[in-house]
Amino acid sequence: xxxxxxxxxxxxxxxxxxxxxxxxxxxxxxxxxxxxxxxxxxxxxxxxxxxxxxxxxxxxxxxxxxxxxxxxxxxxxxxxxxxxxxxxxxxxxxxxxxxxxxxxxxxxxxxxxxxxxxxxxxxxxxxxxxxxxxxx
Ligand SMILES: [Zn+2]
Numbered sequence: 001x002x003x004x005x006x007x008x009x010x011x012x013x014x015x016x017x018x019x020x021x022x023x024x025x026x027x028x029x030x031x032x033x034x035x036x037x038x039x040x041x042x043x044x045x046x047x048x049x050x051x052x053x054x055x056x057x058x059x060x061x062x063x064x065x066x067x068x069x070x071x072x073x074x075x076x077x078x079x080x081x082x083x084x085x086x087x088x089x090x091x092x093x094x095x096x097x098x099x100x101x102x103x104x105x106x107x108x109x110x111x112x113x114x115x116x117x118x119x120x121x122x123x124x125x126x127x128x129x130x131x132x133x134x135x136x
Pocket of ligand 1 (some may be wrong): 085086087127128129130131132133
C-alpha cells in the first residue's frame with residue numbers, strides 16, 4: 001500500500017472540544033470511512049536529542065516519532081489534542097520525512113472522538129481510556 005495515495009483528507013471536518021477521556025480531544029463532524037486519511041500530521045521536525053530535551057525540560061507531550069526524526073506538534077491547533085485509546089479508531093502511518101498520515105482503522109461516526117494508540121509503555125499502566133474503563 002502506498003502511504004501517500006490518498007486523494008483527500010478530513011481535517012476540515014475535525015473539531016477540538018472537551019473530551020471525556022482527557023482534557024481536550026479531536027472529534028469528527030462527519031462520517032469518515034474506514035482506511036481514509038483523517039489528516040496529515042505536520043509540525044516542527046526535530047532530532048531525537050531535541051525531542052528528549054523538550055519532553056524533559058518543557059514537559060512537551062505533543063511529539064510524534066517519524067523514523068529518524070520527530071515531529072513536534074505543540075504549535076498545531078488540532079492533532080496535538082488527539083487522545084489515547086487502547087482500541088483506537090485511527091493509527092499513524094508513514095508519509096515522508098516531514099509528515100505522517102493519521103488514517104482511520106474503521107468507520108468513524110459523526111460526533112465520535114478520534115483516538116490513536118500512543119504506543120509507549122507507561123500509557124498502559126493504569127490506563128483510563130474508554131476501552132480500559134469500560135472493561136473494568
Ligand atoms: Zn486503555
